[in-house]
Amino acid sequence: MDNTTHRAHDTSGTLDEALERLHSFGPEREGRLSNHAPMAVEALVRHGQAPGVHRWLDHYRTRLEDMPDRFTEVTPANWREALGDPRRIADWTAYFERETADRPWREVLAEWWPRLLPGIAAGATHPVIRVGHCVRTLLASGENAPRVAELAHGLGYWAARHQPLPPLTALAPAPTADAAAALDAVDRLPDQNGGIRERLGQLTGFPRWPGRPVTDPDLARTRLQELVHAATAPDAVLRTLPALPRELWAPSLGAAWAAGAAVTAAYFPAQPAGYPAAPDGLTPEEVFAQAAAHGDDHTIKFTDTALDVGGPAALAAALRSVELNPPVL
Known part of the structure; x- marks a missing residue:
């Protein structure tokens, strides 16, 4: 993976200021659409675009809704019945705020990761993506109140939207050891109408990958x-x-494959579109700068991941996302 463009430390404090601005808002709007701002601002700051973060947030503000009202407190005694109840978003967030105030955040994450992992498809995978952005910053730049609070918000969103996949038929191993080719072997859902819940409800099974169980971390x-x-x-x-x-690494692989295969089945088009190669000499920094100037939250997040993957194909895909999504700024 290419980490050459990563900026591990935000000495300006911009990310923490942005997270504090965002924590009065909920993780969704209109009851189903994810708030991408915490993920996008983390990516912007990490790739050297901190000076434009607050301006970007000013534009995104119209897409934010206040945190929903509390419903019923989540406790160690009742958390199982609250899991997957979107009415409990604020309750779950408050629960993880208490947990991370009383214990180290790594301990809370290690306890809840295996509990939440079966519902990785929650919110079209946006909760786990939000957690991943937050953990990246905690590991690279250290912990403080806004960053730990962001973890509580991400875990709370995941718990409230927890969505296990339907029972699936055990299919044969994917006919390849290559991950990209294995995803190509996933059958596309014939009916791609409706949202993520309706689509995932149609799943019956997909190939196993890797073909043999992985136990080595x-x-x-x-x-x-x-x-x-x-x-x-x-x-x-x-x-x-x-x-x-480390004992959670192999189960994490299995869940990530399930999520990737499920989303591929739900959204992969009947005919994939071609795309031009990235221009020679274009650097990852220049590609991310184009995404930041474009301003679309999906484009920023996707480009951030593309730079993690690295290579000409990933840069070309990032540039294609700039073309496909409407500009915001």
Whole structure:
């Protein structure tokens, strides 16, 4: 993975200011659309675009809704019945704020990661992506109140939108050891109408990948690096691995494959479109600068992941996202 453009430390404090601005808002709008701002501002700051973050947030403000009202407190005794209840977004966020105030954030993450992992498809994988952005900053730049609060918001969103996949038929191994080719072997859902819940409800099964179960943590990390070509959800899992106990790495690979295959089945077009190669000499920094100037939250997030993958094809895909999404700024 190409990390050459990463800026590990934000000495300006811009990210923390942005997170504090965002924590009075909920993780969704209109009852279903994800708030991408916490993820986008983390990517902007990480790639040297901190001076434009607050201006970007001013534009994004119209897409934000206040945090929903509290419903019923989540406790260690009732959390199972609250899991997957979107009415409890504020309750879950408050629960994780208490948990991370009382214990180290890594301990809370390690406890809840295996509980939440079966519902990785929650919110079209946006909750795990939000957690991945947050953990990346906590590992690279250290912890403070806004960053730990952001983890509480991400985990709370994931718990409230927790969505296990339907029971799936055990299919044969994918006819390839290559992750990208394995995703090509996933059958596209014939009906791609409706939102993520309606689409995932149609799943009956998809090929197993890797063909044999992976138990070695280091091999699981290697396979997950291959799967990151499926974009942001597997990349979020990969970003989180260093903060997790090694015994959770192999289960994380399995969940990331399930999420990548499910989203591929739900959204992959009948005929993939071609795209031009990236111009010779174009640097990752220049590609991200184009995404930042474009301003679309999806474009920023996707380009951030593309730079993690690295290479000409990833840069070309990032430039294609600039073309496909309407500009914001």
